[in-house]
Each structure stands twice: as structure tokens, then as C-alpha cells.
Amino acid sequence: MICSSVTFSQTNNQQWRDSLNSLNRKIELSPYNTDLHLRKAAVNLELQQWEYAVDEYTLILRYESKNLSALYYRAYAYMHLRRYDLAKNDYETVLASVPTNKEARLGLAYMFQSSGRRKEALEQLNIVVEQHPEDPEVYVARASYEAELKLYEIALYDWEEAIKRKPANIDYALSYIDLLIISGKNNRAKTELDKLSGRGVATSLLHPFYNRLKKAKNK
Template sequence: MRKPYLKCIVATLLLCVSAVLPTTAQTKGNGDLTRENLRDSLRQAMETLSFHPDSVDLMLRKASWNLQLEQWQYAKDEYDKVLRKEPYNVAGLFYRAYANDKLRRYKFARLDYLNLLRIVPGNFEAQLGLALVNQKDQHYTDALDGINRLVTAFPDSAVSWAARAGMEKERNQLELAEYDYTEALKRDPNNSDYLLERADIRIKMRKISDARHDLDAVVKLGTPRIALREWYNQCKQ
């Protein structure tokens, strides 16, 4: 069974400083870069940086390619260099926090998010990142307090409701999680991730008819029925 933290929530985190990441104009085909394209871009960034080693913009560019190649340590090291030069660089703090999270250096990720929130109070993505890091690091009270504040501050955000639902699901608070995924779906009704998470919760709650309805909605949105065979089989038990 899938883990509750949604890829769409992670994607939202990565929108924080969109100018740092390569734009779609730099991609080929349908906009998806292959790993070889990414490696080529990284090599070009490294070569350019060798001629301008003090350029923060180029450091950020190189680190963005490291992130996309999932080279978390290289990315973190590059953001270290950025932040030594510019301690209040918002992009550097945000993406270093993300890299630290991936490296399971939760204490350091937390510090970066907190420092970012001192610079940009109330920033949605930093608050979300901080809450998720606290949850992963088993700081459950801080995580829940943070996500509750986020839902209160951004009640129209489907992501905030879904993030809280994910935390509740991890704690086996299934009725609360079902309610929050329902609220998320009111704001983003065609989100197949939210539908599948709610279906999984409803199966656990033995709300089989409702779960099957969610699975059918996921299929209508384009997911092959065979890909959901595990969930449909559970609806037969």
C-alpha cells in the first residue's frame, strides 16, 4: 500500500522559487527532460561556473540540476556555498531544506525552513515543508500544530487539507483523514491522488461502496483499471 505523503504535495513544495529551476523552454519534446539531457545541462552549468566561480546565480543553476538528478548531497553542498555568500538567499534556504530532508538531516532542514520563515513570514511552502519535516522526524505535536495553522491560514488550498489528511492517516485517525481528503477534493475534484488516498481510507473503514466510487472516479480520470487491481480486490473481501 502506498505511503500517504503525496507526490503532488512534494511538487507543490518545489514551486516555491520557480525561477531557480529550468523552465520548460529549456526542455525537449513534451517538456520532460531525460536523465541524459539533465546530465548534459549539469555539465554545461559546471563548465560555465568554472569561469565564474563566485556567481551565485550559476551556483543556484548548478544546484537545481543536482536536485533534478536526485544528487542530494551535491545539491546541498552547492547551496552551502550560496548561503555562505548570501545568508538570506530565499532560494538557497528553501532548496537546501529540501535537500536536507531528502538526506534525512531533519534537524538541519527544520532550521532552514525556520530561517526562511523569519525572512518571509507566513510563506505557504516553507510552512508546509516544516510541518512535513516535523512529521518525518516524529515531532508529532509540532507537525500537527503547524499543519493546523496552515489549513486555517489557507483554507482554500487543497494541498493543506490533503497534507493534514496524510498525517491523520498515518496516526490511524481515519474519520478525520476521510473528512480532510473530502475537503481537499472539494477544492481539487479531479486529483486522482486524493481520490485514491480516500479510497484506501474507506476500504480500511469498510465503506466499500464509497471506496469503489472513488476508484471508479480515478479510472475515469485516466488511470488504467488494472493499475488499481489491488484496491479493487480489497473491495471484494
């Protein structure tokens, strides 16, 4: 199984490299075509060639300084290179143009998270929830970080809000149950598991959580 995964990955990489070669040839014929450079940079990202992606997006921004796609994805590449201040600048430039851009706001929050600036990270997560109150993803993002900080009560609240907005999402429900167990709310976790079982969720998904509850009970 591992071998087949490696082979699949190598095949995918070769396809991306072929795409890169094709784009390079097209760019030679049309060096100022922004769309071609954006496509090339996207392939660099797929191949995890972060420095090359940064170079490509920087080239685009020389000609189109407000190209929001180039700014956003350059910030993404900077994040992988741990150049947090540069990522921050790009995310903030996007947000100066479009303050409600969810992806840039979440990217900025993650940048603060990654650089250990907890207060600023939570501030950005609060803003994105205020801007997109009906989007379950923003509650998930905030809940995940709150759980990391062991702010379990408010993290549970945010998981509940995400589930209200997307009740069919089993991953959300399981993440909520996971946090209930972590925070010692085993009775509530059991109730939620039984609800999922009643909905016909696969036993293989629920069994590990039931096992954790049994172990906690036997301690």
C-alpha cells in the first residue's frame, strides 16, 4: 500500500513537471502574459517549490501591484518558508482592498498563530466570524485554535455553531465529540455518539471514541 502511494505521488509530480515545462515554453513566446505566470506559480505551489512560486508572484506584482490572487498566494508561499512578516504584509494588502476576504483573514490569523502571537490570532478569528457569521468554516477555524489554547468551553461553543450551520458534516460532529472527551465531558460525548449511531454513521468511525470513553470510565 505504501509503495503504491509513493508511485501515485511520483506520477502526479511528473504530471506537474510536464505542465511546468509546457508553461515555460508558452511563457517564452508570451513573457508578459499574467495568466500564464499565475498558472506557472500555481504549479510551483503544487510541487512545493516555494521560492520559485514567490519569484513568480513577485514578477506578476511588478506589472500588476494590486493583483490580489498573486498577493494571496505569495503570502501562502511565504508561510511555508516561515517568512511571517512578508506573509503578513501580503495578507494585509489583500485585506486593505477587500476587508471581508475570508481566505486572507484566515491566512493572517494563521500567520499570527504560527509566529506565536496568540492575541492577534484570536482578534483576526473574531473579525472573520463577525464578517461571515453564517459560514461554518470560520467557527471551525476559531474552535480549533481555542482548543489548542485549552479554551475548551468557548471552543465547544464554536463547534456547536459550526454544526448548527452544517449538521450533516460528520467530521464536525466527531471533532466536537473529541473535544468533549478531552475536556472531561464524557456523558455529553456518549450522548452525541449515540446520536450519530442512530443516524447510521459507520461503527468503524465511532468505535475509537466509545473505546476512549470506556478507558476513561475505568480509570
